Amino acid sequence: MIIDSHTHVDMVESWGWMDPPELIISLMDEAGIAQSIVMTYRDATRPDDPATLYVKESVDKYPQRLVGYVRINPNASGAGDALDQAIGDFKMKGLKLHPVSYVGFPYGEATLRLMRHAARYNAPVLFHTGDESLALPEEVVEAAKLVPEAMVILGHMGGYYHFDAVLEYAQFPNVVVDTSAIPYPWMIRKAVDAYGPARVLYASDGPGCLPALEVEKVHLAGLTPEEEQMVFSGNIQRIMDGVKHRISG
């Protein structure tokens, strides 16, 4: 079974990114993917934010196939309440942060506060990481060090040119990596060796990245069948099962 831990649904006319849930569902079918975690391109700023509601509607429409992550701008005054609604009320399973889109340092206090809040739900925090400032693995791992109780997923494993740094950060037990977009099958093998097979998650970043091709990338990485099973579904299933939807206090 394959669970895709990082995909998108959203309708952002101004950017020309029109990705209804039906698009990712069709690509999942093409790739033999049972379930996908979906998130928007927009950052929510408050409860009932249209971005969060779009994820909710998508999941409600395809409850067997889609699971939601909420994407939030931590600098917004309603960020904490938006997280509470998404995970507490809408049963979403994680928090997505894209520091480039909201222009915020990963180790800034607003982000750290939201990460601590997510950690109380035991919800993972998926960061976009890449080659640009605000999303460098060094910056994101700085946040992971400051909030060790939060599980931090390095989306895209740092992009094109940060593989050595990403491998180095396996030393931090709360850091996990996803396989999406990074163009090197060999990096998945190295990540499994460095992080252990329990801390590497299959992800496509579809629909932009073709899920079928992203699955093929994992197959080319030379993993054992047991490692593939963990990367393709076991690990993310374990993470989702651990998310609490109610916190005390």
Place this chain on the structure above:
Amino acid sequence: MIFDFRVFVGQSFDGTMQAAGDLLHRMDNLGIEMALVAPFRPLVYNLDQANASLATVVKIVWDRLIAAARIDPWQPTALDTLRRAADTHGMQALFLHPWEETFRIDLPRIDPLMAFAEERKLPVLVMSGFPWLSEALQVRKLAARWPAVPIVMSNGGQINISGLGQADATLALAACPNLYIDTAGIYRQDFIEETVEAFGAERVLFGSGAPYFDQRYEIKRVQVAKVREEQRELMLGGNAKRLLGL
């Protein structure tokens, strides 16, 4: 015919290496008939020597590999090196790596090399998308100065994993009909498909960037692209043959 428009042979200063025999074996397995091959930047920094070594290898397998001359425009002898590469070694393309040789691709000192490329009808392959040095709009400036020279931007013209360079790459392709892209590492299929739709399959060439990128995986980007079969054939080999005058 499948033609890989960008591979490297030899040994790089960074330890990466690829022997011609290994490359050819993999090409056989993947059904890749020919490739354009450039030298790595060697630890002993002598590109003249690297070009000559590569040419020696390519002469043995001339029916499979075509050599590109790697030139550092900072060297006062750059033009002589290129001339020697073309005239003595039979190299058929110019390869520029602004990141490893550290130069802005729009520098005027590149113009003599471009004039030679125009005179000899050599396509120019530029490692593109590198910040400060070879962003797509910087490559566009070079392409605008040399409209008769085909210039191929590596990696689709951008290497930002957020795709933030894609708009610039599109703008550059729209402005300069002599600009092309290779497909290595283009992590989003829609970037390939939309480029084909907007500018025609004639502007897109399969290039793997091996061994930095995995040739087995890179070829699939073109093989699974949602394009018409005749467009795929152009991308897989037709365009390379046309640009190299084969």
